[in-house]
Amino acid sequence: MNQNRRRPSNTIEVNFLARWLVLVFMIGLAGLFFVYLKNQQHSIGDQTRGIESELREAEALNASLDAKITGMTSRGALQRRLEEGYLKLEGIRDTAIARITPAQPAEPDGVLRTASHDPDSRFDTEASPRTMNR
Amino acid sequence: MRGIRSRIGIVCGLLALIFTLFAWRLIYLQVLKHDYYSGIAAEKNDRRKVIPARRGRILDRNGEELAVNIPVQLVYADGSHIHDPTAVASVSAPFLEIPVKELTQKLSTKSKYVVIRKVMNDDKAHDMIRALDRANLHGLYLEEGSVRSYPNCDMLCHVLGYVDHSGHGADGIEKMFNHELTGQDGFRWIEHDRKGREIVVYRGQEQLPENGTDIRLTIDMGLQAIAEKEVDATYKKLHPVAATAILADPITGEILAMASRPNYDPNHFGDATPEKLRNRAISDMYEPGSTFKIVVTSAAFNEGIVNQNTRIFCENGRFSFCGKTIKDHHGSGDLTIPEILMKSSNVGAAKIALRMSDDKYYDYVRRFGFGQKTGLPLPGEISGLVNPPNRWDKLTKSRMAFGQSVCVTPIQMVMAMSTIANGGSLMKPRLVMNKGEGDKMEAPETIREVISKKTSSFISQALVTVLSDQGTAALARVNGFTAAGKTGTAQKISPHGGYFENRYIVSFAGYLPVESPRLMGLVIVDDAPLSESMNYGGAVAGPVFSQIAGQAVRHLDLEPEAGSALMQSANSGSKSASLR
Incomplete structure (x- = not known):
C-alpha cells in the first residue's frame, strides 16, 4: 500500500x-x-x-x-x-513589739518614748496609755 | 488545509499579541510604576502607629507612689472609612457624651485623623467599639494613652508639680525631670484592611518604646504627712499669708519633707491661682531676722575674733550706731556669745559684726550659701539677696548681723543651719534619691567646709540654750530629746520702702538630737494676723516645730536621750521665757 x-x-x-x-x-x-x-x-x-x-x-x-x-x-x-470613722488606729502593745536595738523602757515621767519591748510589761493585759498615744 | 493552518496562525498570533499586551501591562504596573502605585496603596492603607512610652512614676524614698499613670483611650475618626456619619454618630454619641448633631458634623470629614475625644475611660471606649462592630459600622478608632494622677492630691504638690494637657511636665519634679520621665515613644508601620484592622502579616518596621524612668525622691511621706498636717493646722488656725515647713537630714543634705501653704491639687491644677502654685520653700525670699545670727557668731568664733569667754556689752538693749538705734527686746549688760544667741540680742550680734572686716563677714555669709542658689532640682529657685560690701551703707553690716538688709530663701536657711548641726560642712541639698536604680542612694555632696568642728560644736551648744527656760524658744522643745535651734522674727518689707507695722515673718530653725543630729527642721509663718506681743518666732513657729519634730522622732524611731527631758523640761519655764 x-x-x-x-x-x-x-x-x-x-x-x-x-x-x-x-x-x-x-x-x-x-x-x-x-x-x-x-x-x-x-x-x-x-x-x-x-x-x-x-x-x-x-x-x-x-x-x-x-x-x-x-x-x-x-x-x-x-x-x-x-476622719470619717471608716478606719481606726489601734495602739500596739509594748509586749507585741520586738526591738533589735537596746530597749529604752518607758518611764512613768510623762516623757514619750519610742516603742520598746519592755520585758516587765510582757504579761500586762492593758496597753500602756503612752503607747496608745503613738 | 493551508487555509486552516493560516487561520490557526492568525489566532495564535492574536493570542500571543493579547498576552504580550497583558504581560507588558503587568510589567508596566508592577515594575515601571511600582513606586507610584505602592505609594498610593501605602497612603491609603499604611499607617505609622505610635506605641506610647509609659511615663515614669515618682516615688518617695520608701517606694510609695506619688505620681502614677491611669490608662485612657484617645478616640479618633478616619473619615475615609466612614460612609454614614449619622449612623456612626448615633451609635457612638452616648459613649462619647457628645450630642449626635455635633458628632455627625465632626465625622463628616475626609480627613484620616480627627481627634474626637482625647481622654476616654478604657472600658467605655472598648464598649463603644464593640457596639460599632455589632452595627457593622467603622471609622472610629482608639489610641492608647494615659493621664497623670497624684494619689495624695495636694500633699507634696509643690515638689511634684504637674503635667500639662499635652503630657509635658509643667512644674516641680515633673518639669525638671521631664526628659527622664517621658521616655521615648516607639512606633510600628502597619497596614490595615478596609475595616481599619491591622493586617499583622504586613507589619513593617517596628521600634519598641523606651518607658520613662521612675524618679525616687529623698522625701519620706511619713514625715511629709506630719509636716503637712501641722502646717495645715497652723494655716487654718492663724490665717497667715503663707506657712512653710522643711525637714532635712543635716548630715547628708537630703530633703525629707517640704510643705507650703497655700497649696493646690495637681490633679486639678487648672483651678490653682499663681499664689497657690508657688513653692515658697525655694521661690520666696524673706529677711530672716534673728535666725541669721548664727552666721555672724559662727564667723567671728571661727576667725578667733571672739571666744568662749568673750563678753559683749549690749548697751542695756539700746545701741545708737550711725544715727540709728538698734534695740533689743530685753535689755542686757555684758553677754557671752551663747547668751547673745539665747537672748537673741540684736545689739550683741551687731557689735560682733562690727569687729569683723566687711570682706571677711561677706565671705562667711556667702560661704554659708546665702546669695546663691542651692541647686535643688526644682524650677523657680531664687538666689536670695546679699549685697557685696561695695554696695553696703554704714548700717548694712550691723543690720545683717541680726538678719536685716539680707534676704534668704527657706531652703538656704535650712542648709545653713545644717552646717552648724553637722560639724561645719555646707551640704548640697538633695531631693532625688536616684533615677530608676531601686534603693541606691548616691553619696552626699559637700559643697565646702564653712567652719571648724570646734566652732560648730560651740555654736550648737549655744543654740541648745535657746530652747532653755531662759531662751527664746522654750516652746520649741521636744520631749525626750535635746534640740538646738534659733528663732527669727522679722518685720515684713513694704514694697513702698521701709517695713510694715505689726506685720512679721516669724520662723524657727532647729535640729535634734544635738549630739548626733538626724533631723533638721525649719518652720516659717508669714504674716499671721496676731497681736504684736504674740507674733514671735518662739511663740508661733517654735511650737509648730515642736509638734512636727515630736512626731517625726517617733516616725524615725529615734531613741530618746537619758536626762534630756530634765535639761529641756517641756513647758515648765515657758512663762518666764522670752519669745523673740
Missing part, C-alpha cells in the same frame, strides 16, 4: 502529556499550598492581633486597678477615711 494513501492518525503522546500534566499539577499544588500558607499566616496574624489586644487590655486593666489601689491607699485617702 502506498504510504501517501494511509489515513492520517493523531497519536497522543502519553509521556509528553503526562509530563505536562504532572508539571501543571505540581504548579497547581504549589499554588494551593502557597494560598494555604498565606491563609494560615493571616489566620495566625489575626490570632496574634487578638492576643496582643487581650494583653493590652489586661495591662491597661492592671494599670487602672493599680492606680485605683494607689488612690485608695494613699495617705490622703486613708487620712480621710480615718
